[in-house]
Amino acid sequence: MENAVHEPQQILVLGGRSDIGVAIARRLMSPNTRYVGLACRRPEDATTAVESLARPDVIVEALEFDATRVDEHRGFLDRVVSEHGDLDLVVLAFGQLGDQERFDEDPRSAATVVDVNYTSAVAVGLEVARRFRVQGHGTLVVLSSVAGERVRASNFVYGSSKAALDAFAQGLGDSLEGTGSRVLVVRPGFVHSSMTAGLKPAPFATTPDVVAEAVVTGLRNGRRIVWAPGILRWIFTVLRHVPHPIWRRLPLG
Amino acid sequence: MNPDYRRQVLTGWGLTSPSAALVGEVVPGELAERLKEPTGRGIVARGLGRSYGDAAQNAGGVVLRIGSSTSEVVIDSDSGTVTVGAGVSLDELMRILVPKGWFVPVTPGTRFVTVGGAIASDIHGKNHHVEGSFGRHVRRMSVVVANGDLVECSPAENPDLFWATIGGMGLTGFVVEATFGLIPIETSRCVVDTVRCRDFDELIGEMSIGDDDVRYSVAWVDLLATGRRFGRGVLWRGDHAKLSDLDAREAGDPLRYEPRRVVTVPPIVPGRGLVGATTSQIFNELWLRKEPIRRSGSVKSIPSYFHPLDSISSWNHLYGRGGFVQYQFVVPFGAEAALRSIVERIVASRLASPLVVLKRFGEANEAPLSFPMPGWTLTVDMPAVADGLAELTRALDDSVLEAGGRHYLAKDALTSAAIVRAGYPRLREWQEIRERWDPERRFCSDLARRLELI
Numbered sequence: 001m002e003n004a005v006h007e008p009q010q011i012l013v014l015g016g017r018s019d020i021g022v023a024i025a026r027r028l029m030s031p032n033t034r035y036v037g038l039a040c041r042r043p044e045d046a047t048t049a050v051e052s053l054a055r056p057d058v059i060v061e062a063l064e065f066d067a068t069r070v071d072e073h074r075g076f077l078d079r080v081v082s083e084h085g086d087l088d089l090v091v092l093a094f095g096q097l098g099d100q101e102r103f104d105e106d107p108r109s110a111a112t113v114v115d116v117n118y119t120s121a122v123a124v125g126l127e128v129a130r131r132f133r134v135q136g137h138g139t140l141v142v143l144s145s146v147a148g149e150r151v152r153a154s155n156f157v158y159g160s161s162k163a164a165l166d167a168f169a170q171g172l173g174d175s176l177e178g179t180g181s182r183v184l185v186v187r188p189g190f191v192h193s194s195m196t197a198g199l200k201p202a203p204f205a206t207t208p209d210v211v212a213e214a215v216v217t218g219l220r221n222g223r224r225i226v227w228a229p230g231i232l233r234w235i236f237t238v239l240r241h242v243p244h245p246i247w248r249r250l251p252l253g
Numbered sequence: 254m255n256p257d258y259r260r261q262v263l264t265g266w267g268l269t270s271p272s273a274a275l276v277g278e279v280v281p282g283e284l285a286e287r288l289k290e291p292t293g294r295g296i297v298a299r300g301l302g303r304s305y306g307d308a309a310q311n312a313g314g315v316v317l318r319i320g321s322s323t324s325e326v327v328i329d330s331d332s333g334t335v336t337v338g339a340g341v342s343l344d345e346l347m348r349i350l351v352p353k354g355w356f357v358p359v360t361p362g363t364r365f366v367t368v369g370g371a372i373a374s375d376i377h378g379k380n381h382h383v384e385g386s387f388g389r390h391v392r393r394m395s396v397v398v399a400n401g402d403l404v405e406c407s408p409a410e411n412p413d414l415f416w417a418t419i420g421g422m423g424l425t426g427f428v429v430e431a432t433f434g435l436i437p438i439e440t441s442r443c444v445v446d447t448v449r450c451r452d453f454d455e456l457i458g459e460m461s462i463g464d465d466d467v468r469y470s471v472a473w474v475d476l477l478a479t480g481r482r483f484g485r486g487v488l489w490r491g492d493h494a495k496l497s498d499l500d501a502r503e504a505g506d507p508l509r510y511e512p513r514r515v516v517t518v519p520p521i522v523p524g525r526g527l528v529g530a531t532t533s534q535i536f537n538e539l540w541l542r543k544e545p546i547r548r549s550g551s552v553k554s555i556p557s558y559f560h561p562l563d564s565i566s567s568w569n570h571l572y573g574r575g576g577f578v579q580y581q582f583v584v585p586f587g588a589e590a591a592l593r594s595i596v597e598r599i600v601a602s603r604l605a606s607p608l609v610v611l612k613r614f615g616e617a618n619e620a621p622l623s624f625p626m627p628g629w630t631l632t633v634d635m636p637a638v639a640d641g642l643a644e645l646t647r648a649l650d651d652s653v654l655e656a657g658g659r660h661y662l663a664k665d666a667l668t669s670a671a672i673v674r675a676g677y678p679r680l681r682e683w684q685e686i687r688e689r690w691d692p693e694r695r696f697c698s699d700l701a702r703r704l705e706l707i
Contacts (some may be wrong), residue, residue: 001703004269004306004578004666005643009703031647031669032703057671086312086702135294136313137272137699180262180273180312220638222574 001088001137006219007032008088008139012080014124015094016040016062019193020143022049023208024091024215033058035084039065039076040094059084067094067120073127081131090128091141092121092169095162097195103157110157117161122168129172132181140183141215142169146227149187149236152252173224184218186211188228202252204229255290255315263316266569267305268576269637269666272312272699279317281338281429285401287317288695295697298423300367301342304374305579306666307699308422314697319369319427323349333435334392339369339428344512344563351510351555356436356493358390362610364512364560369428374663375420375623377630379469379491379559382615386625387433388419389618394431399691403429408619417686419620422662424696424707425687438493440507443469443558445491446549449541453484453596456611457589460488464613468492469558471612475537476596476605476633477530484596486611487544494552503552512556517566526573526636530603537607562608575638577606578666580646583614584658585628591656592629595649599633602645608634621679621686624661632664643667662700670705680706 002008007030013021016038025036036053038046043062053060065076081087096113103110125140132138147155148162166185173183188211190202211228218226227233242250258275276299279287288296294314302309310316321338323345328335335355337346343357344364350356359371359378366376372394377386384390393407396418404426406415418425446467450456456472464470467490474486496507562568569577584592599605610632614625635642650672653660659676660668674680687707694707701707 001272001307001312001699002270003669003703004267004576004637007643030643031671134313136274136311178260178262178273180271220575 001086002139003032006139009033010035010085010088011091012037012039012087012089013091013093014039014065014067015092016043016046016049016065017194018093018095018143019195019208020188020191020211021091021093022053023212024093024141026053027209027212027216028089029053029055029058036060037063037080037084039063041066067116067124070120070123073124077127077131086135087128087131087138089139089141091143092125092128093143094121095143095195097155097158100153100155100157113157114161117158118164118168121165125168125172129176129181132176133179136180138181139219140169140172140181142183142185144169144185144187146187146189146232146236150240150247153248170224182224184215184223185225186215186218186228187225187232189232191228204232204235255287258315263299263302263310264576265304265306265308265310265666266302267578267637267666268569268572268574269578270307270310270699272307272310274311274314274316276316276318278320280320281397281427284317284319284397284427284429285403287315288397288399288401292695295695297696297698298369298373298427300340300370301365303363303366303370304663306664307703308374308663309370310699311697312699312702317427319429328353328355328435333437334432335435336430336432337368338430339372339394340367342367343371347512347555348510350435351438351441352508354438354508356438358384358434358436359387360559362560363563365563368431369423372419372428372431373421373423375618375620375625376663377614377625379471379612381625382464382470382613383468385616385618386623388416388620388623390434391419392432392434394418395429396426397429398426399693399695413686414690416620417622417683417690419618420623420662421620421683421687422622422700422706423698424701425690426696436493438508439496440494440499440503441510441555442494442499442503442507442552443491443555444494444498445489445551445553445558447544447547447551448488449544449546450486450488452482453593456484456486456488460611460613464490471610473540474596474609474611474631475541476599476609477534477537477603479600483600484593485541487541489558491553491558498550498552510555512560513564514566515564518568518570520567520570526575526577527571528577528606528636533605533607540607572606572634572636573638575636577634577636578642578646579608579632579634579664580649580667581630581632581661581664582649582653582658583624583626583628583630583661584653584656585626588628588656588658591652592631595652596631598645598648598652602641604635604639604642604645606634606636608632621683622662622677624659624663626659628658630661637666662704665700665704668704670703673704673706
């Protein structure tokens with residue numbers, strides 16, 4: 001159970017190699033926390049993250065989880081619940097950025113990215129919601145992106161998958177009204193992380209810890225959507241209305 | 254799923270940690286049947302929802318309100334006891350008892366608690382230092398246990414169940430009826446002495462002398478005052494007024510009792526509420542100044558002396574949607590230095606609202622999970638959305654344990670399982686008794702899950 005300041009007992013990060021997902025888990029760990037599961041395709045890749053979260057009296061483990069194998073989602077969640085208890089907080093953090101130039105050459109690779117970022121997220125998101133309804137509580141944090149707020153030519157496949165995910169997550173949150181559980185949509189800007197290593201940072205680039213802090217504040221204040229950094233909310237309020245000819249030419253990375 | 258249940262999101266009085274459960278209203282005769290239905294996530298009773306945290310919530314499970322009729326209240330004047338259904342509230346009870354010259358043995362700061370809740374939380378009041386908590390006055394009770402049996406228990410009969418149920422947070426069974434002792438009263442008024450204290454040392458000093466000679470004693474502390482005024486407060490001591498204490502006009506109808514609700518706070522207070530450090534500071538200043546430096550023998554009504562906040566319906570909404578946490582702990586006598594440093598920390602945090610209570614507890618009772626122990630108990634309300642709240646209470650938790658104290662489960666929304674285990678050395682013993690009466694763990698609550706009580 002979460003306590004009065006939304007500190008969970010059990011945390012599950014889907015996409016356990018996500019720097020942001022791990023930062024959120026770290027920020028939400030408290031003496032109330034008993035379990036942290038980092039679910040990713042190759043658990044051995046999450047060893048460093050597991051070690052970085054280690055605390056006395058807390059079980060931290062990497063779990064094998066392939067988001068695209070939607071048939072296995074239910075069994076996976078059931079196993080975590082039966083071994084460690086309710087899913088108090090789930091972070092939906094998996095996703096691939098991909099490379100727009102490669103997508104143009106090989107459209108099938110674009111379909112793979114959309115399959116991970118959207119289709120798989122929908123399947124596991126609904127599965128988590130199903131579990132929340134049974135247990136009568138739970139918080140799902142969904143990592144969206146400002147890239148979905150208004151898509152740009154330089155990464156529109158990624159952006160469109162996040163736009164779809166964002167819309168899905170908001171709808172899922174509404175559908176969970178009255179069930180004791182909720183969804184928080186997180187819209188980070190450019191985040192310095194292993195996913196963006198080597199890329200040129202966009203304006204207002206931020207860090208996983210800033211995103212994690214925004215999540216904590218959002219949960220505490222009962223928000224449905226948080227931006228990280230917060231100023232992006234206002235910037236995109238303007239950018240959304242910038243005329244197309246100008247939008248296309250803006251140096252947004 | 255039972256068709257009479259409906260899914261509802263519940264919180265405690267602090268409005269934090271919402272969770273959904275199947276909620277139903279039942280009469281005691283139906284309980285055995287309800288316990289036979291598979292629930293998956295257990296079942297717990299809920300009275301008037303006055304515990305501050307998650308004690309009367311059961312996420313994904315069943316939450317039952319047990320209806321009791323006031324027509325079944327039986328007063329035995331010879332033994333000075335009353336027998337009453339567990340769903341009856343102290344408010345309902347007092348409306349019956351007071352005009353007949355009786356008063357409940359213990360009342361907390363609100364009369365909107367049920368008898369079942371009073372037992373489950375083993376509530377205390379302003380008279381704890383001389384008369385103990387509610388459990389001490391319970392002569393017997395009947396409890397529907399996990400297998401559906403109605404079990405009679407008392408200090409002599411099934412004493413393990415009796416004491417495990419007192420303070421047992423509803424996790425041993427459904428209390429359906431109880432008999433407990435009453436206080437005979439001549440009038441429905443109280444005679445109150447007031448002392449305004451300039452600082453913490455003066456307050457502790459005043460409270461430490463003479464408490465044992467008065468039935469009711471409680472103090473308010475200004476937890477926002479700093480410097481010379483650190484720990485200033487007001488001490489009120491009183492007892493039920495005798496007929497001779499009333500003037501001629503009042504003496505004509507000495508047992509008149511008409512509690513009223515004056516205003517209601519609508520549930521539309523903005524997100525962060527109206528309780529901030531500045532508003533609280535102004536309130537505290539006025540609150541203190543309205544009290545005389547020292548006054549004896551002023552006559553007050555029962556509601557204004559015992560339940561001042563009950564005149565404001567839904568006062569919990571003042572904190573806004575984010576809700577609040579009521580932090581209450583006890584530290585033993587001798588730990589005054591620790592108490593002082595805890596108070597200093599709270600003052601430095603500037604998170605305290607005006608709702609603060611300091612009280613001296615008397616002897617503990619035999620119940621393994623009963624909260625009170627001889628010592629000082631401090632209660633303070635703080636907005637749940639405040640920055641730094643968890644960091645503050647965590648530091649306080651450690652100081653409380655170090656001083657040999659513990660936290661009140663009926664208020665708790667923030668401590669952890671480890672803190673409760675350390676604060677309640679008899680938890681294991683209680684768990685063993687509970688396990689015997691409920692081996693399949695039919696009874697469960699959010700509190701039980703969060704603090705790993707069962």
